[in-house]
Amino acid sequence: MKLGRNQATAAFILVAPFVIAYLVLFIYPTYKMVQLSFTDAPLIGEGNWIGWANYIKLASDKQFFAAALHTGYFVLLTVIPTTLLGLVIALMVTRLKGWLQSLVLAAFFLPYILPVTVVFLIWQWMLDLQFGIAQYAIELFNGSRVxxxxxxxxxxxxxxxxxxxxxxxxxxxxxxxxLRNISQDLYDAASLDNASSWQQFRHLTWPLIWPVTALVLTIQLILQLKIFDQIYLFTQGGPFNSTYVMVQYIYKFAFQLNRGGYAAAVAVILFLVIVVVSVLQYQVLRVRGARS
Incomplete structure (x- = not known):
């Protein structure tokens, strides 16, 4: 009994920092955000309780639905393409050996460690209408610079x-x-059965890599639903609000219009969408992977 009590105490000591940090940094702010969404409070300060008024107004706000549509469009443009491209590049890199593999992998990973401001400056220069080197490629396919x-x-x-x-x-x-967790013995056995490269990928690699694919899709979905930095730096929501997204909508009402209660209501909606969609997607992908 004394040993069990010591183990429970040790477990509590080890888990307590995470639990405290989770409560302070996530649960409490989430609770305050939900509470704020039912008020007419400014960004800083107390407000009056107005019940569901902010959510009712959202239901008839055309700009809110436009921002949601633009966010969905961005998700379609990024989530599946970046997942498929990541898989293709990984398959190519794993075929390389030695220093060449390390060099190619570093080349693909290097942009990820750059801050968004550096990415903005790089591409602002490359896509400059007069001097950008990427404009030559655009002119080749489009007929003129854009x-x-x-x-x-x-x-x-x-x-x-x-x-x-x-x-x-x-x-x-x-x-x-x-891919590195897949045993080479499986590929050797498939080669002995005269399986082609496509057959090995279709019946061996793809089913075994599916859990990672589901994870990448879920992570990308969550990240891209929260898109803000690139939009704010490159387009500021324009032109003609064609890139106006959900988080920018929250930013506008919270920091520019000082309407914290209404911004909190939008944030709650976005939070619920992210939770529901990501959980549903992950479960569907997991079930599909179990069947394959």
Missing amino acids: AVFRDKYWAMPSVAFITIWWTNGFNVLLFIAG
């Missing part, structure tokens, strides 16, 4: 492309870790 961040048709795809370039190195590392 001010991509001031064009409503080019702005969102351009930010999505830059986001994939910037963040895909992390996905590559996850896929490489998953």
Whole structure:
């Protein structure tokens, strides 16, 4: 009995810092955000309790639904493409050996460690209408140069492309870790059965790498639903609000219009969407992986 009590005490001591930090840094702020969403409070200070008024107003706010639509569009442009690209790059990198593998992997991972401001400066220069070297490629396919961040048709795809370039190195590392956990004996046995490279990928690699794929898809979905930094730096929500996203909508009401209660209501909606969609997606992907 004394040994069990000591073990419980040790476990409590080890777990307590995490539990305290989780309560202070996540649970309490979430509770305060939900509470604030039912008031007309400014960003800093107390407000009056107004019940569901903020949520009722959201239901008829066209700008809110436009921001939600733009966020969904950005998710479509990034989540699946960056996951597939990460898998393809990981498959290519694992075929390399020695220093060449390390060099190529470092080249793909290097953008991920850059801060968003550096990424902004790099691509602002590369896509400059007059001097940007990327404009030569745009001119080749489009017939003329394009001010991509001031064009409503080019702005969102351009930010999505830059986001994939910037963040895909992390996905590559996850896929490489998953691929290295697959025993080489399985591939040797498949080769003895005269299985082609495609057959090995379809019936061996893909099912075994599926848990990592589900993880990458879920992480990317959560991250891209919260898109803000790139949008704010590259387009500020323009042109003509064509890149105006949910977090920027929250930023506008909280920090520019000083309407903390209404901004909190939008944040609660976004939080619930992220939780529900990410959990549903992960469960669907997990079930699909179990069946394959």
